[in-house]
Amino acid sequence: xxxxxxxxxxxTLGLLWALLVVPASTQDRAGGIPLVEKLRAAAKRIRVLWxxxxxxxxxxxxxxxxxxxxxxxxKLVGQKGFVVQPKxxxxxxxxxxxxxxxxxxxxxxxxxxxxEAFIKVAMIHVMVRRLRV
Numbered sequence: 090x091x092x093x094x095x096x097x098x099x100x101t102l103g104l105l106w107a108l109l110v111v112p113a114s115t116q117d118r119a120g121g122i123p124l125v126e127k128l129r130a131a132a133k134r135i136r137v138l139w140x141x142x143x144x145x146x147x148x149x150x151x152x153x154x155x156x157x158x159x160x161x162x163x164k165l166v167g168q169k170g171f172v173v174q175p176k177x178x179x180x181x182x183x184x185x186x187x188x189x190x191x192x193x194x195x196x197x198x199x200x201x202x203x204x205e206a207f208i209k210v211a212m213i214h215v216m217v218r219r220l221r222v
Contacts, residue, residue: 093196093204095184096124103183105212106131110201121147129155139176187211 092113098106107128111120121144128135129151138159140148148159162177187193190211198204 096120097183098124098128099180099183103179108205108208110204117143118146122150125151141177186215
C-alpha cells in the first residue's frame with residue numbers, strides 16, 4: 090500500500106480552509122505551493138500565513154503573487170524533544186482531531202480524492218459538534 094501525506098491550511102480555531110492529499114513520496118516543499126494555490130481560491134482576505142521551515146518556498150510564493158506575509162516558525166536553538174511552538178500546534182491539533190476518526194486513522198482509500206472527501210466529512214462532523222454545544 091502506498092502512503093499519503095495530508096497538507097492542511099487552517100485558521101486560528103483549527104478549522105479547515107484548504108486541503109491537499111498527495112503520495113508520501115512528495116516533498117513538503119513541493120506540496121506547499123499547490124496548497125497555497127487552493128487556499129487562495131478559498132480565502133481572498135488572508136494577510137498572514139504561518140508555516141514551518143519546509144514551507145518557506147510556499148510562503149515566498151504567496152508573498153510574491155498576492156502580497157501575503159509569510160512567517161516561518163523555526164525550531165528553538167538547542168531544542169531537544171517535543172516543545173510547543175507558536176501557531177504550529179494549531180495544525181497539529183487539527184490533525185489530531187482527524188486521527189480520532191477510525192476511517193482516517195489509517196489510509197484505506199484507493200484515491201486521493203476519496204481520502205480528501207473523508208477528511209472533509211470528518212471536519213464537517215467536528216464543526217457540527219461545535220455548533221451543538
